[in-house]
Amino acid sequence: MELLRGFLIIWITLALFSQNSSNVEGRYHAHKKQKNKKAPVSEPPAYPPDPQDPVPSPVYSPPAPSSPAYPPPVSSDPTDPGNSSSDPCIFDVTSFGAVGDGSTDDTAAFKAAWKEACKVESGVVLAPSDYVFTITSTIFSGPCKPGLVFQVDGVLMPPNGPDCWPESDSKNQWLVFYKIDGMAFTGRGTIEGNGEKWWELPCKPHRGPNGSTLPGQCDSPALIRFFMSSNLVVSGLQIQNSPQFHMKFDGCEGVMIEKLSISSPKLSPNTDGIHVENTKYVGIYNSVISNGDDCISIGPGCTDVDIEGVTCGPSHGISIGSLGVHNSQACVSNITVRNVLIKESDNGVRIKTWQGGTGSVHGISFENIEMQNVRNCMIIDQYYCLSKGCRNQTAAVYLTDVKYRNIKGTYDVRSPPIHFACSDAVACTNITLSEVELFPEEGELLDDPFCWNAYGSQETLTIPPITCLQEGEPQTLVESSKYGC
Template sequence: MRILSGILVIYIISTVLFGHLNYVAQGRAHYHKRRNLKNPPPPPSPLVATANPPQVPSDPYPNPNPNPDPAPGNSDSCIFDVTSFGAVGDGSCDDTEAFRAAWKAACAVESGVVLAPEGGVFKINSTIFSGPCKPGLVLQLDGVLMPPDGPEEWSEKDSNSQWLVFYRLDCFTFSGKGTVEGNGQKWWDLPCKPHRGPDGTTSSGPCISPTMIRFFMSKNVEVKGLRIQNSPQFHMKFDGCEGVLINDIQISSPKLSPNTDGIHFGNTRSVGIYNSLVSNGDDCISIGTGCSDIDIQGVTCGPSHGISIGSLGVHNSQACVSNITVRNTVIRDSDNGLRIKTWQGGTGSVSNLLFENIQMENVLNCIIVDQYYCLSKDCRNETSAVRVYDVEYRNIKGTYDVRSPPIHFACSDTVACTNITMSEVELLPEEGELVDDPFCWNAYGTQETLTIPPIDCLLEGSPVVEASFDSNYGC
């Protein structure tokens, strides 16, 4: 009887414990609705719940007990090692066909893994890795992956505007402890590129350089753990995507490398960027038209051109950007901090932005809205503009480069910037005397706390013409 009683007790305890563990495991796969930007709760939530929510993880913090990466020797896993398909990995031989064959095999099975193993230096030409594929496809890069070295080695039959393209994928992960090396130096040295030396000049003619990594028309994709460096142009670009998680990556290129944006988004929504470092020669993160529901946290930018929304509205086009959150981020030694830039003559809107808990370190233009963005001297005044409204700057602190005022709101003559909120903004000079004359033009908003430097030029209330605009101005 005692033995039966003991067995019964053990059974009950095991049932309760298993049920608890199962509940905890299921609890990590939940999805959050977007935070209220006016009163955001403390826990971060990267992605937006939609009618068809993205299937990428919603938890920006790593699992303390993650599953180990698959090993080549595990015969039970669907591992497709590129060396088994003929890749040499000596940094000289062309391994393109081996990667394409491994991709084709992995694409055809569920949870397939294309493995570029540690110790290999794999050189491949411009390639489109396309789907649709079976769910759970992984490109595991533990070695080094790189393109041909400069324009002269680039094949004439390949596109010189992009290198790695991931097209029409769903539930795909690009991860590993390896490096994507862009070999960008010879592209940066083209005579048509901008040079910043005292005698630097540029020459006319085509100046196309490849984006290193491009995701196109894909959803539920994740990029994690990689080092991405020295891109000829943009390091990573997302076009027409939904459900993107970027976590624990490093992007780097020299400070003066031209047009080397870190991460660029166009027509993409439901994005989380976390725990990453970007140091490059252009925008750290740039957000183009058609983007919404982007959450950025734990990112360090610099040197760079800061975090930019735009440019928007070029050639009188419509631009729509909404629901962007940037929190707990450091921007250092950069030409800009938090920037919104639009061309005159555009339409549409930029709305519902929250910049919170940002540390600035020696930044030239810490907070800037420029609705007169132009790359030449012949841009003319236009009556229409991309409308900017509902923008919050909260707890923005640090130091600025005194060559320019740290706060600059240059809004359209006819379409004012409205509902700008400033709270706990404290910016002091890195060196020299305090620049106490922030610039405002047709900008309306409120100061919830005293701003340093004082921003008395911000207008109260709303412009009279405001009521004539639709709330989204066409978006």
């Protein structure tokens, strides 16, 4: 994974800036500015910890990952002496008619600024500080010239809830970047999702009596989506209160995510922090995520994903899956999660698959992870199901080569801290445990970790002891041609 990080940095840096390495520092667009009303806004939440500060933990003191070399943001302060008013590459949305008063629809101004920035090398779409911009569901499409920057220093948000959502707009996504190669999405501002009214829809989980759901419209938009794009840098932003997933990457290649702060309430439904699928060469570093679902979720078709220096929780932890839904094939490989703090969460590190799927998950490493009052600290669930109506099936996604090293901390005693439930027909193999030490946050030590059809080895004794992990390999080995990807 060190090679992966170096490869990501070199690859994305070259893609973004080989055309013009001095593109944005201290520049400002020269359109004649319209008179704008500034909206009073509160200060955005505190910026995530500096990458030089390790995640606080008594278990480890990791060195900070190397930061990618991407361009510094432009200044959105017109009084800044380094702010040139003659640079033709900075496209301030207020110069295109954006009002930024928190209620006016500024969509047309953002589209116009994007169109112009897309035409030039190292163009910058700038949403300046001290404004609150509202835009409707929008797709920003490429291809564009190299070195494009979308910089949010103020507040950017969608309409407030489903009743305000235009009928003609997609209710599945809000801000979409499509077919973009070599772009930085950055700034010191806030992406506010206005998700509260979406979470209250009666069809959302547990809105009905006795934990049930009620019929009715249930589409909710993902806040930010990158689709079929490459060589991306996302950094510095506060992203909060998404109606559904905060950030999705689908069909992408070469993604560097660093210094994000993602937050929504603990009980907000389906608000995954960062979700990746069908995406390869991904680095997620030095970010703070708290939300109502997975901090980071890794879907099918992902390979070479490196996660380090992340603080996660309250949440549902860091998950690979769910995989294999509706008897589909799922292929996931070369995933590393290390130097991470997970706290006050329903799960720690999890792999979840549906019965009936095919494909494989292999080359997974969970290393140097601190748990603080976490249920299900280490979980493999090959019987994942969202209802009681899932039928038993013999096919399964094959899990092998999963390593847990230096996993320490405390767990919530309502669930055993280790749970490996593998398929009846397709055993999990080559699970490795080393320096696993988990103690109850309160109460007595649970000495009954659960295993089912799970094979592997213990390099050191675990706390609590795990005697259910079977040594060696199952008598019937998996046919690699059937489950290989």
